[in-house]
Amino acid sequence: MSRLSPYLRRVAFVGFGLAALTVFPSAARAQRDQPSGAEVWAANCGRCHRMRATNTYTASQWDAIVTQMSLYARLTPDETQAVRQFLASGARREGAANAPAPVESAELRVRQIAYLNRGPVSGSFLTKPARDCKKSPEGPKTAASIYKVQCSMCHGSTGKGDGPVARMHNPRPAPFTDAERMAKVSDDSLAKVISVGRNGMPSFKKTLTEDEIRSVVTYVRCFGTP
Amino acid sequence: MNRLRSCLLLGAACSLLLAPAASPQGLHVMGYGNVEYLNQQGSGSTFDAHNLNLILLGQLRGDIFAAAEVEYEHGGDEIALEYAYLAYTRIKYLNIVAGKFIVPFGSFNANHPAWINKVPGRPFGFDRVMPATYSDVGLMVRGGVATGRLTRVTYDAWVVNGLAGDPGADLRGMRDNNLDADRSKSVGARLGFVGPMGFDIGASVHTGAYNAEDDLDVTLVGADATFQQAGFELKGEVVQATQQTTTADLKKNGYYLQASYLAGTWFEPAIRFSQMDFPGASNRDLREVSVGASLYASDVGVLRLFYRVNKERSVTEVKDNLFTAQFTVAF
Numbered sequence: 001m002s003r004l005s006p007y008l009r010r011v012a013f014v015g016f017g018l019a020a021l022t023v024f025p026s027a028a029r030a031q032r033d034q035p036s037g038a039e040v041w042a043a044n045c046g047r048c049h050r051m052r053a054t055n056t057y058t059a060s061q062w063d064a065i066v067t068q069m070s071l072y073a074r075l076t077p078d079e080t081q082a083v084r085q086f087l088a089s090g091a092r093r094e095g096a097a098n099a100p101a102p103v104e105s106a107e108l109r110v111r112q113i114a115y116l117n118r119g120p121v122s123g124s125f126l127t128k129p130a131r132d133c134k135k136s137p138e139g140p141k142t143a144a145s146i147y148k149v150q151c152s153m154c155h156g157s158t159g160k161g162d163g164p165v166a167r168m169h170n171p172r173p174a175p176f177t178d179a180e181r182m183a184k185v186s187d188d189s190l191a192k193v194i195s196v197g198r199n200g201m202p203s204f205k206k207t208l209t210e211d212e213i214r215s216v217v218t219y220v221r222c223f224g225t226p
Numbered sequence: 227m228n229r230l231r232s233c234l235l236l237g238a239a240c241s242l243l244l245a246p247a248a249s250p251q252g253l254h255v256m257g258y259g260n261v262e263y264l265n266q267q268g269s270g271s272t273f274d275a276h277n278l279n280l281i282l283l284g285q286l287r288g289d290i291f292a293a294a295e296v297e298y299e300h301g302g303d304e305i306a307l308e309y310a311y312l313a314y315t316r317i318k319y320l321n322i323v324a325g326k327f328i329v330p331f332g333s334f335n336a337n338h339p340a341w342i343n344k345v346p347g348r349p350f351g352f353d354r355v356m357p358a359t360y361s362d363v364g365l366m367v368r369g370g371v372a373t374g375r376l377t378r379v380t381y382d383a384w385v386v387n388g389l390a391g392d393p394g395a396d397l398r399g400m401r402d403n404n405l406d407a408d409r410s411k412s413v414g415a416r417l418g419f420v421g422p423m424g425f426d427i428g429a430s431v432h433t434g435a436y437n438a439e440d441d442l443d444v445t446l447v448g449a450d451a452t453f454q455q456a457g458f459e460l461k462g463e464v465v466q467a468t469q470q471t472t473t474a475d476l477k478k479n480g481y482y483l484q485a486s487y488l489a490g491t492w493f494e495p496a497i498r499f500s501q502m503d504f505p506g507a508s509n510r511d512l513r514e515v516s517v518g519a520s521l522y523a524s525d526v527g528v529l530r531l532f533y534r535v536n537k538e539r540s541v542t543e544v545k546d547n548l549f550t551a552q553f554t555v556a557f
Binding site (some may be wrong): 033035039043044046047048049050051052053056059060063064065067068071072073075076077078079164167168169171172200 | 254283315372417420452526528556
């Protein structure tokens with residue numbers, strides 16, 4: 001310590017002092033506007049490496065990984081906690097080989113069985129309900145704000161599947177603007193995917209209420225509406 | 227003063243005892259590895275089982291965390307402990323790390339693993355000026371403080387055994403001073419800012435004695451910056467070492483600039499330029515240009531195909547360009 005030159009010591013003190021003066025007032029402001037775990041994950045984890053699907057690891061594995069990575073990335077305590085909860089919510093079950101079966105394949109099986117029994121299906125889950133997409137009020141917990149905070153970093157702000165971290169996922173996040181594709185998926189299926197997760201997409205059942213999930217389903221349907 | 231120190235120690239001991247044991251416990255094994263096919267002008271080709279690194283992570287009692295990484299290099303010819311530390315994460319904004327850890331000087335030193343490093347091999351300047359991978363034994367505090375939405379100021383400060391070696395010797399050979407040979411510690415710090423829009427910048431310093439017998443110091447000063455946006459990444463880093471000798475000081479400089487673009491989800495071309503200058507030692511003035519691409523087989527596996535052109539700036543040119551096919555996985 002004694003070998004540190006007085007000049008260097010002065011520079012270090014002044015540097016850290018200035019940083020403290022700059023940081024702490026704005027830190028208080030930042031605390032009032034906490035980013036979601038999904039945002040922290042999207043903004044930080046892809047800086048150094050490819051994004052891992054949330055169901056790659058169990059919750060206890062994510063717990064240890066998040067501690068290790070938050071040390072490396074120097075996340076704030078709130079960011080660490082948010083991303084820990086986010087990854088745990090979509091984690092693989094202890095003892096399970098991988099995530100629950102994709103919802104769409106379950107729906108495909110239903111459709112195949114129905115086809116074998118009755119021919120081509122045109123049931124309710126294939127039709128898109130009429131919606132009034134212009135009535136989407138702004139507010140802290142509206143579908144638009146939920147989508148912006150939880151979904152847009154992967155699915156994109158306009159639902160094209162081109163969010164800032166979309167390239168980190170293979171397969172890429174689904175585009176909600178593909179009307180043909182969206183017409184083949186029921187509201188229940190979309191809600192279930194949001195709730196339990198799929199491929200790289202995490203589960204939101206611990207983050208969003210059932211009503212909020214339903215409102216997001218309605219909201220993403222609007223991306224395909226001219 | 228002694229009373230204050232006693233109180234602090236007592237407080238730290240009590241907080242350790244009171245740490246909740248609610249966190250899931252257990253040891254998790256992860257890691258990464260890479261195999262390479264290398265074909266260098268003048269020396270022919272070889273396969274190389276370059277790395278197999280096993281990472282052990284353990285969330286222990288409450289907020290105490292343990293991590294270690296054991297590295298098997300070149301098919302097991304070299305086995306090393308990259309890091310092994312305990313971390314105490316209970317104090318807000320202040321994580322305490324003790325043990326052997328990767329010194330967080332700059333960016334490349336911490337982000338060197340093959341499955342993260344987008345261009346195979348080390349840039350010039352980051353093996354003999356900043357002797358990456360440089361891990362050391364000591365104590366470190368680190369953390370981040372939010373300055374806005376998804377932005378933060380980060381800090382690291384460390385006191386470690388430091389580099390140790392003969393006067394004027396190569397810095398790379400001075401690592402692994404696991405039991406402090408010169409009985410004189412080195413200190414360092416990095417102050418960084420993680421901004422919106424993919425900005426990440428930092429400045430680092432590391433200083434201390436490397437030879438106590440002749441009272442010689444070495445000081446490293448560096449700066450690093452990364453910018454990422456929509457699949458595009460531009461990063462650069464500069465480092466300067468001032469090494470005292472029994473005669474005049476040695477100045478050693480190095481820097482690199484790297485650009486990459488992730489096209490689609492699996493194809494990422496990249497280019498890196500790096501340079502190293504050792505004023506007064508012309509055989510160390512080197513330049514590199516590496517060009518190639520990474521092909522992502524999945525989220526955990528990548529094939530990198532690169533050609534590296536090496537240039538000697540002030541001595542007779544040596545034909546030692548290198549083609550590398552590197553397959554790396556993380557698990």
